[in-house]
Amino acid sequence: LADSQIEENKVKELNQLSISYNKMLTRLSDAFEIQRQFTANAAHELRTPLSLMQLQLDLYNATRHPGNDADTIQTIKMVTEQNDRLNKMVKTLLDMSELQTVGRDEVIAVDALVDEVLADLEPLAQEKNIKLIGKCKDITLRGSDILIYRMVYNLVENAIKYNHLDGQVTVTAYQEENQVHLSVEDTGSGIPEELKERVFEPFFRVDKSRSRELGGVGLGLALVREIVRGHEGSITVRSNPSGGTVFEVIL
Numbered sequence: 551l552a553d554s555q556i557e558e559n560k561v562k563e564l565n566q567l568s569i570s571y572n573k574m575l576t577r578l579s580d581a582f583e584i585q586r587q588f589t590a591n592a593a594h595e596l597r598t599p600l601s602l603m604q605l606q607l608d609l610y611n612a613t614r615h616p617g618n619d620a621d622t623i624q625t626i627k628m629v630t631e632q633n634d635r636l637n638k639m640v641k642t643l644l645d646m647s648e649l650q651t652v653g654r655d656e657v658i659a660v661d662a663l664v665d666e667v668l669a670d671l672e673p674l675a676q677e678k679n680i681k682l683i684g685k686c687k688d689i690t691l692r693g694s695d696i697l698i699y700r701m702v703y704n705l706v707e708n709a710i711k712y713n714h715l716d717g718q719v720t721v722t723a724y725q726e727e728n729q730v731h732l733s734v735e736d737t738g739s740g741i742p743e744e745l746k747e748r749v750f751e752p753f754f755r756v757d758k759s760r761s762r763e764l765g766g767v768g769l770g771l772a773l774v775r776e777i778v779r780g781h782e783g784s785i786t787v788r789s790n791p792s793g794g795t796v797f798e799v800i801l
């Protein structure tokens with residue numbers, strides 16, 4: 551074949567390839583959209599019966615039942631707790647499925663946002679006499695205010711939940727070139743090295759019974775990772791040299 555013919559065939563082949571890649575990408579993004587819709591629909595459908603059950607339980611718990619035996623009291627307590635867990639799960643799944651539809655172009659004052667999270671979580675910290683420290687530079691970030699708040703909130707909430715009595719949580723933020731580094735450092739139980747990556751998987755918990763006791767459902771960090779991805783950032787987890795864990799987000 552003449553050189554020009556070979557060139558022409560190559561171009562044709564490349565064109566074919568690019569068309570099939572495009573088709574594949576479209577199919578892939580359609581599949582993601584279907585999955586997102588499914589999660590959203592399932593969560594919406596679950597929300598109504600769960601709310602009704604919650605209402606009935608709240609009503610029941612608000613009324614005195616002097617004749618109840620210990621078994622009944624225990625059963626009602628368990629059902630109330632499990633219903634609460636399901637409510638939390640459904641709410642987080644809904645939040646996750648709605649991530650794509652949230653606007654991302656707000657200018658966020660990082661130190662004010664962190665102060666707000668720390669103030670909102672102060673009562674939880676007080677229960678274990680944990681000191682919350684904010685060390686944030688006066689910097690701004692572009693993104694979704696509501697999602698970044700949720701991201702920091704989940705990280706700080708975990709840093710409190712998995713901390714020891716009289717522990718400490720430090721949130722640091724600074725800018726390097728055009729990236730914002732935000733880290734949440736605790737003095738808690740730490741995460742075993744081999745499980746560090748797995749904590750971001752939905753429903754994964756290092757210690758299931760402890761997490762359940764603390765009201766966890768295993769979706770907090772999965773949501774954090776989705777938020778970070780949605781802002782084209784990265785998140786890493788490492789051990790705190792003085793004990794505990796450090797989560798670092800770069801946006």
Ligand code: ADP
Pocket residue numbers: 708709710712736738739740741749754755756757761762765766767768769770771772795
């Ligand atoms: P949960 O609702 O169980 O807290 P998350 O997705 O937020 O779910 O976290 C997943 C698991 O990762 C937790 O169950 C816990 O075992 C572990 N984990 C998260 N943050 C910390 C932390 N700061 N210190 C120790 N373990 C943590």
